Amino acid sequence: MLEAKLDAASQLKKIVEAIRDMLGECNIECNETGLALQSLDKSHIVLVSLLLGSDGFSEYRCDRGVTLGLNINSLATVLRCANNDDILTLRSEDRANELILTFEDSKADRISEFNLRLMDIDQEYLAIPETEYAATVVMSAAVLQRTLRDLSALSEAVTIEIDKEGIRFSAEGDLGKGSTHFKPCVDMENAENSINITLSEPVSLSFNLQYFSNITKASSLSSTVTLQMTAGMPAQIEYKLPSGHVRYYFAPKIEDDPYA
Amino acid sequence: MGVRGLWKVIEPTARPVLLESMRGQILAIDASIWIYHFIKAMRDGKGQLLRAAHLVGFFRRICKLLFYEIKPVFVFDGAAPILKKSTTKRRQQRRQDCEETARATANRLLTLQLQRMAENSKESQVPVKGSIPQNAHYLDGESSKGITPKGFQSLDTYHLPEIESIMPIQVNDSRLLTEEELNEYASKFTEEARAGFIDTATIDFKSPEFASLPLATQYQLVNTARLKSRLRMGYSAEQLDAMFPDSMDFSRFQIKRVAQRNALTQKLMGLGGLEEDLTRRVSSEKNKHYMLKRNEKGWTLSLENADSTAQSESLEHRGQNVKREEHSDSDEFEDVDLEPEPNEPQRESLATSSEERSPDFEKLFGFEAAVQREKLFPVEFSEPKHPSSAQHAFGHTGSTKSGPVSFLFSNQAPQTKQDSDPAKKKDVEEPPPWFASSDSKFESMALTDRTEGSLVPIELADSIRREYDEYRSSKRPKVEPERNQETETNTIPAEDTTQQYLNTFDARERHNDSCKEREPERKQEPETNTIPAQDTTQQHFSTSDARERDNGSYKEWEPVNIAGAIDTEPQQSELENESVAPKDLTPPGPVEVLDLTEDSPNHSEPVEQAETIEPQRVEPEFESAMTPTTADEEHTEEYGNKVLTEEDIMLAEADALAEEDEDQDLADMMIGEVEETERFNKALNIVADRAAYQTEITTLKQQFANQQRDADTVTDEMVSECQELLQLFGIPYITAPMEAEAQCAELQTLGLVDGIVTDDGDSFLFGEVLVYRNMFSMAKYVESYSSDQINEQLGLDRSRLIGLAFLLGSDYTDGILGIGPVIGVELLAEFGSLEHFRDWWSVAQRSPTDENLSSPFKRKFYKRFKSKLFLPENFPEAAVTEAYEHPVVDPDDTKFEWAPLDIAALKAFFERHAGWSPEYTNDLLVPVVEETKRRQLVNKGRKDQSSLDKWIVEKEHTRSKRAHRATDLLKRKR
Structure with missing residues (x-):
């Protein structure tokens, strides 16, 4: 039995919108601590890990673990029916095969109820080995999104180099090449504009810009983004939620290929 | 090969796979089966093995793999296990039988051709009215007896003695050519003659063979010969002097040439229908x-x-x-x-x-x-x-x-x-x-x-x-x-x-x-x-x-x-x-x-x-x-x-002769008529017979080709050549200690490959594998089979698949005659294990009581096999089970590496082995390389994109409840 209430439906709407492009069908595991979603995209390049802590809900009750097999796109379609400031309630009975979503407009006394059919999804539950990242960069989510969007005009790939000097985004394509360099800085007025770099050793990785821009759709969830990278390892990109996070594990491009 | 009928059983679990989606995967390839395929499949029109068939086949398939950016690891068969040897022995026996039948077919082919020749000669004799054919006495019984070797009694006209030595058979043996092929050959010959390649001096223009040529060809040849006879053979006067010190000799030679030319000219005129004019x-x-x-x-x-x-x-x-x-x-x-x-x-x-x-x-x-x-x-x-x-x-x-x-x-x-x-x-x-x-x-x-x-x-x-x-x-x-x-x-x-x-x-x-x-x-x-x-x-x-x-x-x-x-x-x-x-x-x-x-x-x-x-x-x-x-x-x-009387007599004789001649003529005409009718009828029959011969010869040839195909085997030389080719392509290969399938399964277990490419179902018995089938078949989708799927959907785990092998027969065991895939699976579902089945059968066969035949399947099975099936004491032979469960494999888990292909070396390789020109090899190879490079550019974002798979560890195998229920149900059904 799950019963979770959010004061503003927009909270969930944003999250679902941010991940829907990458995921199809996936299981949401519910337990006492909250909702958790972990799924690989079809090409196994990006792993999306979502955690919505019970604290984030105005009301949360989950006696037993429940697996909600959902098509994320279907969920997004239903959520569009909710106004941003609607009170949203998620309910699912034990062993039930549906998820009931209720949108309440407190002012107009309107109550909408949607039943989403649940699916049996044969999904592996994955775990990412915890690692110490060589470089951690905290920066404005909007700036990152903008920078990557600019470079995507030039190429399909972006190379991110992090060293003591700062973080450098560069791309090279048929048109030419371009790069943006950010020096570490502290903006006292707008804390989100600060660029904080923690570094144990310099890192340089290339990423697919298409996937990266999908990831940065989560920029609406948080003002800052944390990039964590180690050479030859997937990068971890995290957007903090009031309670919980949206985390992406992003496989880099391979630099050398025997057939190239 | 493999477990008989296994594919039929597991086919429902097949998943179609797009080759494009297999990009970057490392696949283990059972190469021994490849060579076997090429030898069987790559034949020319006459059923002869193509030159370097295995190499050309390898080349083609490697190109395909590279095109789809698959990383292959080739696995070759090592020594055959003792268990397999017995099966191999039986296979070889079959092959030998094939060879023997091939020889028998060749003999039949010869006999048939001889028969046809006999018919032909008979036919050609018919029009020569009244004359005794020169070779007639060769055909009648008496003289042919003289020809027949001693100790051989022919049963009928076409019964021939056994030929002791192996008959050498060549592709263009004129004895084995059908009419069409002969015509083709003749037309080729004509072209050559036109081009002046044929030495006209060696042709006997009076021979019946020459006369049997088409008129156009005859004309061509005679004309060429005639023109040539005019030439001084390219000798200068001095040279001729040296050749003929005696001028008389030269004159004679010249006269001979003139006579020769004249004969040719007349022949030419005759061919042109000008003979009478000429005279x-x-x-x-x-x-x-x-x-x-x-x-x-x-x-x-x-x-x-x-x-x-x-x-x-x-x-x-x-x-x-x-x-x-x-x-x-x-x-x-x-x-x-x-x-x-x-x-x-x-x-x-x-x-x-x-x-x-x-x-x-x-x-x-x-x-x-x-x-x-x-x-x-x-x-x-x-x-x-x-x-x-x-x-x-x-x-x-x-x-x-x-x-x-x-x-x-x-x-x-x-x-x-x-x-x-x-x-x-x-x-x-x-x-x-x-x-x-x-x-x-x-x-x-x-x-x-x-x-x-x-x-x-x-x-x-x-x-x-x-x-x-x-x-x-x-x-x-x-x-x-x-x-x-x-x-x-x-x-x-x-x-x-x-x-x-x-x-x-x-x-x-x-x-x-x-x-x-x-x-x-x-x-x-x-x-x-x-x-x-x-x-x-x-x-x-x-x-x-x-x-x-x-x-x-x-x-x-x-x-x-x-x-x-x-x-x-x-x-x-x-x-x-x-x-x-x-x-x-x-x-x-x-x-x-x-x-x-x-x-x-x-x-x-x-x-x-x-x-x-x-x-x-x-x-x-x-x-x-x-x-x-x-x-x-x-x-x-x-x-x-008596001169005068004699004269009279003579005259009378002459008259009588004339009269006689007339009668004779009439009789001759009548005889001629009868003969003509006979000949006509016979010609009709011969035409029909000929068609029959032709078809029979064609079918026999086909049969012969098939038999020859079955008789060919994979040689060590072929294997080493293929391995050389792989080296040039920069593709890693290993030779399994025993069975290639087992090694493939081991590679997958070791996590060195993503899947196995084989058309042999044995791999499922050697381990938990993902098998790609029909990888190189253009007509079909590539199908993927995984042990998990088979287990989940059909309830057939590895041990049960091994059990199926016992029933259906495989490389290691002969199986039970009469048990097909359906009964085999039913039997396993009924008894769960072969031991139970054996125990039941040993009892039930002797005492078919109701108790023993409790289920419909048991009754049916008893009815069908009561007098046919006698299980050996050690029925599920432990050695076989052991061979499947613990095959001899190389457990080395060193990762494979790929090298760029060596185009220059490949050119040389194919020039040496297949006779391809470097340009040809280049033409074949470069597009593949170029295409790969092009794709790399286009799919740059994806191509060199690593996957998360190698970092993510499966935490727990969770399966949805309903999926569990479904598979449980399926399992129960089995």
């Missing part, structure tokens, strides 16, 4: 000289233009013949040779006269017919005839030797002969005017008249003229008996003179008769002419051999004479007209000419006919009309005494 045209050429020359072999008569090789040849032949007969002919020849010597200028005139004179007979012969028609041939002619014949006889006796010879070679008018011979040899007093007269005779007819005039009273000019004509014409047939006499004189000298006289008389009489006969039945004339002549010959020659030879030479000689006659006729007649017209004598010129022209072809044709018919004719005549040799002798004696 006429050649003989119509003016100012031609017959030259009589002596050489080692005999005598050669040649025309100046050297176009009459055939003629001179025949004459030469004649000369040889005469020599062989050991008569005094050679002496006579010498006489002729001496003739011109005293008077050099005479020679030419004589030669000319001999040439131009001889036609006179022919012409006058025809002319006489015209005269006869005008009733200008009454009794009065007989009077002057006698003196002239007497004169002739005198001349003849006077010069018994030279006389006939001149007849022989020049067919000279007796007039000339009488004139010239005595003049030169005997009567020196005879005045030269004879010569002059004879010479001048050729210049103008008027002169001839004058000559005649000196012989006989002038007032009789007209009649004499006619008589002379008549005489000369009568002389013409006389030539034949005379010639016979020539030999006769040697054998029977006593009767010489009289017989000569009588013979001349006979001949004339006969000729007169024949002339009369000729009026109503013109065509028979040459026959009656020749036949009596032969009769005479027959009478005087006791042996048929000599007679035949004589006939032969006579025949050969005859056409020449006539041929020569025909063309001079018009001129001569014109001359005659000129001289005759002023004297208002005989029919008008134009009529004459017409007659002559009409006659001459008629005349020549029948004679030619006679020539061909003769050999057949003579024999029956000899047997039927002529009595044995003793009777002949009597006949001869009688002939001397």
